[in-house]
Amino acid sequence: MQYPLNVTSEIGELKTVLLKRPGGELENLTPDTLEVLLFDDIPYLPAIQQEHDYFANALRNRGVEVVYLDTLVTESLAKDEVRKQMIEDFLVESRVNETGSFDILKEYLTSLPKDRLVKVMMEGLRKTELPNESKKYLHELLADHEPFYLHPMPNLYFTRDPAAIIGNGVSLNRMNRRARRRESLFMKYIMNHHPRFAAHDIPFWFNREGAYSIEGGDELVLSHDTVAIGISARTTAQAIESLALKLFAGNQHYKKIVAVEIHKSRAFMHLDTVFTMVDHDKFTVHPGILGPEGEMNTFILERGENDGELTIHRRSNIIQTLKEVLNLKEVTLIPCGGGDSITAAREQWNDGSNTLAISPGVVITYDRNYVSNDLMRQHGVEVIEVLSSELARGRGGPRCMSMPLYRNNL
Incomplete structure (x- = not known):
């Protein structure tokens, strides 16, 4: 090679x-952010x-x-152990571990196929996008005025x-x-x-x-x-x-x-x-x-x-x-x-x-x-x-x- x-x-x-082709992360920009x-x-x-x-x-x-x-990130996550470690590292760097929502978001991200996972990490995760079952537990953990569980990039x-x-x-x-x-x-x-x-x-x-x-x-x-x-x-x-x-x-x-x-x-x-x-x-x-x-x-x-x-x-x-x-x-x-x-x-x-x-x-x-x-x-x-x-x-x-x-x- x-x-x-x-x-x-x-x-x-x-x-x-x-x-990096601009994507949905730009549509998660707001005047306030x-x-x-x-x-x-x-x-x-x-x-x-x-x-x-x-x-x-x-x-x-x-x-x-x-x-x-x-594309390169998605292709880098072929092994399950690498993908799981990436999710943990990403959540820590997103400071999710400081909100008490780490395990719930980790479970959700782990359930996603690789291409969707990368898309969510890059574009951000709105509160409205999390499945209802998980959302009801996080509702009390994170302030209502904050529209994201994961911020866009x-x-x-x-x-x-x-x-x-x-x-x-x-x-x-x-x-x-x-x-x-x-x-x-x-x-x-x-x-x-x-x-x-x-x-x-x-x-x-x-x-x-x-x-x-x-x-x-x-x-x-x-x-x-x-x-x-x-x-x-x-x-x-x-x-x-x-x-x-x-x-x-x-x-x-x-x-x-x-x-x-x-x-x-x-x-x-x-x-x-x-x-x-x-x-x-x-x-x-x-x-x-x-x-x-x-x-x-x-x-x-x-x-x-x-x-x-x-x-x-x-x-x-x-x-x-x-x-x-x-x-x-x-x-x-x-x-x-x-x-x-x-x-x-x-x-x-x-x-x-x-x-x-x-x-x-x-x-x-x-x-x-x-x-x-x-x-x-x-x-x-x-x-x-x-x-x-x-x-x-x-x-x-x-x-x-x-x-x-x-x-x-x-």
Whole structure:
């Protein structure tokens, strides 16, 4: 069997990608739950599914194998003991054990066929959906104003964040917000129990059970030996150090991690919302994160002299740092919105900097960011535009919606 994971750059030809088609979890969003579930608005499900299918077909049209999260999870639960353990883990992480309803919900979930089970875990379980016999016991346990026994997971279509492939291994991430914390549990079961992955001794560079958070939108594989990671509202410096130690110990190819500090705000959620790689020496960037001369607070982490140690060197200019770690003579930063303060802010909010490279100099973007898209074309980048009216409501672009599993090496 071919080893199933290989990501040694952001721009190598994309061969296999993991997506999640938006589903009923979005129809379980309500105005009262938008803030806690990290949405600004409620997408229209038929339209967002149509747009997501357009995105998936754009990938397939370029020869990319598209696999779906719910399918892989279902196929990972073939053994009864695995399915039962998954149910228990999921209920604990849903904090059901704190309400006294654990056993009743466990019995109900265990009775479901695998595909229905996965659907319920992802979409949530409304009080009106539980069989009446079980419902009468739970009625007194849970407050009447709460409409769910299990909360939905509407951010699942942003498959980039719960885990990231770096080289031949996985960063299995601890999500920063509780609303998304359960998402990486699905990736854990896929990697450990799906026949496509379980047959291989896949290393984990980060463990979701740790104390510090890191998310895939902050993890950019710049080359076969260098990773960039954002220090952001969702990723901590401690998590970056932990990942660096495991990665350096387990993969001798990797020599540097570039930690990039970005503003901790809703608009600048992850590094890939303000900075992505589109070609060997070209990057999109939101100009709002840069000083007048390209100043940006960065740190280069390398192996220390002894095991378990790191050396850290501070840098202040992102262009010079990229030249240094990628051994480039020139680096081109393509400003989101063309650098105009109003256009840049608007298009960055709609993920103008969140590009998905499918090969060197070929990217998928949202059609709505026409200023940024035209500017990339002027710089020799092929831009494939996809529909975005509903997808953009979730505050994530093509890179956010995709988890590359396999890229050809450059």
